[in-house]
Amino acid sequence: MWMYLGLLAALFLGLHNLCKKHAVQGNEVFPVLLGTIGSGFLLLLPFFIGSLYFPEYTQQIGFHITSISWKTHGFIFIKSMIMTTSWVLAYQALKHLPITIVTPIRSAGPFFTFIGAILIYQEKPNFLQWIGFFLIIFSVVLYSKIGKKEGIHFKRNKWIFAIIGATFLGASSGLYDKFLIQSLALNPQTLQFWFCTYTVLILLGILSITWFPRAEKRKDFKWRWTIIAVGILLQAADYFYFKALQDPDALIMLLSAIKRSQILIAVVVGGLIFKEKNKRKKLIPLFGIMIGVFLILYS
Template structure:
């Protein structure tokens, strides 16, 4: 069952990435990020309020947001800091790079998760899983060659390093999620609500330094319908992902790889909608990534 939940998470993540590209194109990145996270938080506020006034009903429909001790708040704050840094880097890279380059690089996230799953959680891969992960990495390397044809030098472009950093931090957060769900025993909606709350606070601090004091930046910001939609789609995707992690049999390294199937939406639909270059050539490494994901599922 957890694999199907992972595929649902991948579907909504793919749609989330398309809306995110639309939201940041030619726009100020930090207020867009704050708007998306705030939208996701506002989506969860009614569940938090209902959990206080209609506890039994919320428990029955499995959307009850539980009370947690301060120590657990600290754990969630750490996750918020990790993901805030990852998103700041990712949004800046997405603003300056084609979505058909950014998304495949982020698909290397399962490799970092794979290493962490072996060393931290002692998850044991088999031969098919080894082959699948190396297929993903080799396919991402092929994307780098295609990216050079679009004037993107992977060794000198700072936005490439930004998206690699964002990918590493995102993978670290994925490993941490397993700890929060299976060891701390947080339910998905409780983790999502407090994670959004602390992330909004962190972003407000960042914007108070980098955006609010600058009138020209405030004027450059453009509100778009895709901004709240990004936050809503992300919360839906995270809910399915965290529900999958609640299964004690779920392997984080496989779940992380399954989520990468979002790349189909990003590369195919994204290439058409945003009219990016070399779409056909990008289908070759795309096939390699999907073959790697298939081998992991098959194993």
Template sequence: MWMYLGLLAALFLGLHNLCKKHAVQDNEVFPVLLGTISAGFLLILPFYIGSKLYPEQMLKMELYITDIPLKTHGFIIIKSAIMAASWVLAYQALKHLPITIVTPIRSAGPFFTFIGAVTIYQEKPNFWQWIGFFLIIFSVFLYSRIGKKEGIIFKKNKWIFAIIGATFLGASSGLYDKFLIQTLALNPQTLQFWFCFYTILILLIILSITWFPHADKRKAFKWRWTIPMVGVLLQIADYFYFKALQDPEALIMLLSAIKRSQIIIAVVVGGLIFKEQNKRKKLIPLAGIMAGVFLILYT
């Protein structure tokens, strides 16, 4: 069951990435990011209010947000800081790079998660799962060769390093999620609510330094309907992901890989919508990534 929940998370993440590309294109990144997280927070806020006013009904609906100790709040703040840094890097990269380059690089995230799962949680992959992970990494290398034809030199482009950094931080957060969900026994909606709350506070601090004081940047910001949609789709995806992670049999390295099947939507549909170059050539490494995911799931 947890694998199917992972696939649902991948579906909504793919739609989330398409909206995110539209939201940040030729736009101010930081207010877009704040808008998306705020929209996600507003989606979950009724669950928090309902948990205070109608706890029994919310428990029956499995949407009850529990009271947590101060120490647990500290652990969630750490996750918020990690993901805020990851999103700042990822949104900046997505603004300056084609979605058909950014998404496949993000697809290397399961490799970092895989290493962490083996070393930290002692998850034991088989031979073919090892092959699958290295196939994903090799496919990302092929994308770098295609990227050169679009004027994107991976070794010299700072936005490539930004998206690699974002991928590493995102993978670290994925490993941390297993600790929060399984060790601390947080339910998905409780984690999502407080995570959004603390992430908004962090982003407000960043914007107070980098955006609010600058009139030219404020004027450059463009409101788009995809900004709240990014936040809503992300929260739906995270809910399915966290529900999957609640299963004690769920392996974080496999869930991370399943989530990357979102690249089908980003590369195929996104490439058509945003009219990016070399779409056919990108299908070759895309097939390599999907083959790697297949080996992880079915061997």
């Protein structure tokens, strides 16, 4: 069952990436990010209020947000710091790079998760899983060659380094999620609500320095409906992902790879919507990544 939940998470992540590209294109990144996380927070807020005043009902519908210790709050705050940094880097890169370049680089995330799962959780890969992960990495390198034809030189473009850093931090957060869900026994909605709360507070702190005091930057911000859509789709994806992680048999390295199947939506549909270049050539490494994911699932 946890694999099917992972595929549902991938579906919502693919749609989330399409909306995210539209939300940040030619827009101010930090307020867009605050709007998306704030939308997720507002989506979960009624469940938090309901858990305080109508606990029996929220438990009945499966969306009860439980009380947690201050120590657990601290662990969730660490996740918020990691993911805020990752998102800031990713959103800046997405603003300046084609979605058909950004998304496949993000697809290398399972490789970092794969190594961490071996070292931290002693998850044991087999031969096909090794092949699958190295095929994903090779396909990402192939994307870099195609990117040069669009004037994107991977060694000299700072946004490439930004998306690589975002990918590494995102993978680290994925490993941390297994600790939060399985070791601390947090349910998905409790983790999501407090994660959104702390992330909103961190972003408000950043914007109070970098955006709110500057009138010219405030004028550059454009409100778009996709900002709300990004927040809702992200919460849906996270919910199914965390539900999958609740299964004690779930392997974080496989879940991370399954989530990468979102690139089928982002590269094929996104390439058509945003009319990006070299779509046919990008299908070659795309299939390489998909075969790598298939080998992991098949194994």
